[in-house]
Amino acid sequence: MNKLAFPILAVLADGKFHSGETLAQRFGVTRATVYNAIQSVATLGITVFSVRGRGYRLPKAVTLLDADTVVQACGEYAPWFHVQVLAQVDSTNRYLMQESARGVAHGTCVAAHIQTAGRGRRGRQWVSQLGGSVTFSVLWRFQCGAAGLSGLSLVVGLALVRALHSLGLTEVQLKWPNDLLVQHQGQWHKLGGILIELQGDMEGPSAAVIGIGLNLEVAPEMRASIDQPVLGLNALSAQALDPNILLGRCLSQLAIHLNQFAEQGFAYFQSAWTAAHAFHQQPVNLLLANGLTIPGQVQGVAEEGSLLVQTATGQQRFNAGEISVRSAT
Secondary structure, three states: OOOOHHHHHHHHOOOOOEOHHHHHHHHOOOHHHHHHHHHHHHHHOOOOEEEOOOEEEOOOOOOOOOHHHHHHHOHHHHHHOEEEEEEEEOOHHHHHHHHHHOOOOOOEEEEEEEEOOOEOHHHOEOOOOOOOEEEEEEEEEEOOOHHHOOOHHHHHHHHHHHHHHHOOOOOOEEEOOOEEEEEEOOEEEEEEEEEEEEEEOOOOOEEEEEEEEEEOOOOHHHHOOOOOOEOOHHHHOOOOOOHHHHHHHHHHHHHHHHHHHHHHOHHHHHHHHHHHEOOOOOEEEEEEOOOOEEEEEEEEEOOOOOEEEEEOOEEEEEOOOOEEEEEOO
């Protein structure tokens, strides 16, 4: 992205018209330079309206992330985190994995206004948009090895659900192993997801880069590129959520839950997670990596986080890397 593009977007974030001349004076450049910077924005899928005699504006006002505001929103857990907000990055997970290898601090959180190559589970692309999503990654170091982190993604999901419930979005539920869902107009819609990547030895210590994407708004053109029903959190709220407050609340809940998880493992959260599971005791179809589908009924989750499903051949356990779960109703 043109180096002037995001500073200009930050000015346009108020949703009002700003003339090319005013922007050029503000940044000490020519109007042609402003024009070229705004043209570069289009390659990222961001719409900027241009009206002769009035200038440039975004389709609507957006609230941008601010690291200091996010930290303040963490409340008593503010000292636990080191927050960075990037204008643009390919993937917050990829960026933080590299930073982790260089020894960046425990509790580092990297959020991005624009993520160009976000990743979801099983190699899927995570689609995001300026002002329409909150995408961030958190580095959390553990004394145990990767083998001791079973159920981590489920605990992260529970932390996010409790953060959203605290903001009044009490209808948000979980789908095993790492999605946030809501039932809307008789159909399940995805609100966000989690992607965790691990570093370190099997015996320890280890580090987890916890990638999280939450939808705030989902533009119609984005829906066409997503292979399942999706919804933005703002559709569930009486007023648009402030992404800074949302991120701060998520981080504070992650601090609580990850600290407890490090001490007691997933078993401590087992019953609470089950209570938040949208598909508990419900019929589902399990989509295997080899293309086969197994129908069954969810019975719960085991102490290490695997999904327990009653199938035609009896109760079976499934691990997160093996399957995708779809409602059969």
